[in-house]
Amino acid sequence: MHVDILELLNFRNYQKLELKLNDKINIFVGENAQGKTNILEAIYFLSSLKSHRTSRDKELIYWNKEKAYIKGEISKNLGQYKIEFLLDINGKKMMKLNGIGVSKSSEILGTLNSVVFSPEDLRLIKDGPAQRRKFIDNELCQIRPKYHYILGQYNKVLMQRNNILKSIYSSPSLKTTLEVFSEQLAEYGSIIIQNRVEFIKKLSLIARLIHRKITDGKEELEVIYKSDVNTNLSQNNIKQELINYYTNGIDEDIKKGFTLKGPHKDDLIIYINGIDVRNFGSQGQQRTAALSLKLSELEIIKSEVGEYPVLLLxxxxxxxxxNRQFFLLNSLKDIQTIITCTSTRDIDIKKFGEKSVFEVKKGTVVRLE
Ligand SMILES: Nc1ncnc2c1ncn2[C@@H]1O[C@H](COP(=O)(O)OP(=O)(O)O)[C@@H](O)[C@H]1O
Ligand SMILES: [Mg+2]
Incomplete structure (x- = not known):
């Protein structure tokens, strides 16, 4: 799949932009703070219905303007699609698919898939568990719109349960309500855990093969989903285990004022040759592992949706x-790739085959070649 045309009106620092993109490689060159990442952000938005940098859509609207518009024209194996968004300053989001208004996110999610790879991702291993959970969730939300819904529900119920935990001292009668929320949380939580475990099993297999290639067979990568519950159980039993945690841990939860266990606390452990790379790996190993994980995302999307996603570097x-640059570029074959860089000196541009090069300056884009 690829994005053929990207159109922006009052999005970030673009008052008006109409871009025709290359099916293969697109390189955006420009100094800092000119609007390079903003372009990737807009494409990411088309696939994920949210920014990869902020959870506040309002920030995406050009300063002092009321509305921002994003349009993408997309080609896939089965045809052409047009996605449009109109964001307004009051937080409203209007969406259209092929010119027809839609109200549910799930109707648009999955039309375009993208994988974004930024310097923060290279720190995926070193960073805290929240980053690794985000990595899994972002991926699952794209390939399974239902997961997107369940995760949203889970977070909502979690917040409600935490609010009750905080106020139960003053109103003990809330205890029955708490039980209702615990049951709901366990239901959504068990679905989340099951989806993540299955996804990570698949990811681990693919990442291991990629990692072997990058390291000339010297390193074996393994990715494990770490949870307080026994992840080998069926969804129903995972749910029961979560309910047990909530029941047994209630005093502790009330003391802390939030839910201490559940998928919002889970993590990934990444091993290289049997050693936990987060604690004992070199920076180089951690980066290679992150690269392997990212490249596996491309393969997983390909296997789930039948086409490679758009890659945003x-x-x-x-x-x-x-070495790693070479490996990455070699893996891109049929993948539409949008690359940003501050100088083409950083990369060996001759290595790229078919490509378009653009210069980005203060919210304007000029095609150079
Ligand atoms: N809502 C907004 N309205 C107008 N300009 C914005 C908005 N948000 C960010 N900017 C501007 O966008 C620029 C940053 O764009 P970005 O794409 O992150 O730069 P880079 O080229 O370094 O990737 C900055 O100049 C910033 O002031
Ligand atoms: Mg940037």
Whole structure:
């Protein structure tokens, strides 16, 4: 799949932009703060219905304007699609698919898939568990719209349960309500855990093969989903285990004022040759592992939806040594790739085959070649 045309009105620092993109490689060059990442952000928005940088859509609207518009024309194996968004300053989001208004996110999610790879992703291993959970969730939300819904429900119920935990001292009668929320949380939580476990099993297999290739067979990568519950159980039994946690841990939860266990606390453990790379790996190993995980995402999407997603590489090439750069670029074959960089000197541009190069300056884009 690829994005053929991207149109923006009052999105970030673009008052008006109409871009025709190359099916293969697109390189956006420009100094800092000119609007390179904003372009990737708009494409990411078309696929995920949210920014990868902020949870507040309002920030995406050009300062002092009321509305922002994003349009993408997309080609896939089975045809052409048009996605449009109109964001307004009051937080409203209007969506259209092929010119027809839609109200549910799930009707648009999955039309376009994208994978964004930025310098933060290279720190995926080193960062805290929240980043790794986000990595899994973002992926699952794209390939399974139902997961997107369940995760939203889980977070809503979690917040409600936490609010009750905080106020139960003053109103003990809330205890029955708490039980209702615990049951709901366990229901959504068990679905989340089951989806994540299955996804990580698949990811681990693919990432291991990729990692072997990058390291010339020297390193074996393994990714494990770490949870307080026994993840080998059926969804119903996972649910029961979560309910037990909530029941047995209630005093502790009330003391802390929030829910201490559940999928919102889970993590990934990444091993190289049997050693936990987060604690004992070199920076180089951690980066290679992150690269392997990211590249596996492309393969998983391909296997789930039948086509490669669009790859968004934000300032990441200059952070990779020539070996890893070479491996990455070699893996791109049929994948539409949007690359940003501050200077084409950072990357060996001759290595790219078919490509378009654009210069980005203060919210304007000029095609150079
Ligand atoms: N809502 C907005 N309205 C107008 N300009 C914005 C908005 N949000 C960010 N900017 C501007 O966008 C620029 C940053 O764009 P970005 O794409 O992150 O830059 P880079 O080229 O470094 O990737 C900055 O100049 C910032 O002031
Ligand atoms: Mg940037």
């Amino acid at each position: 934000d300032d990441v090439l200059s952070e990779l040594d020539p």
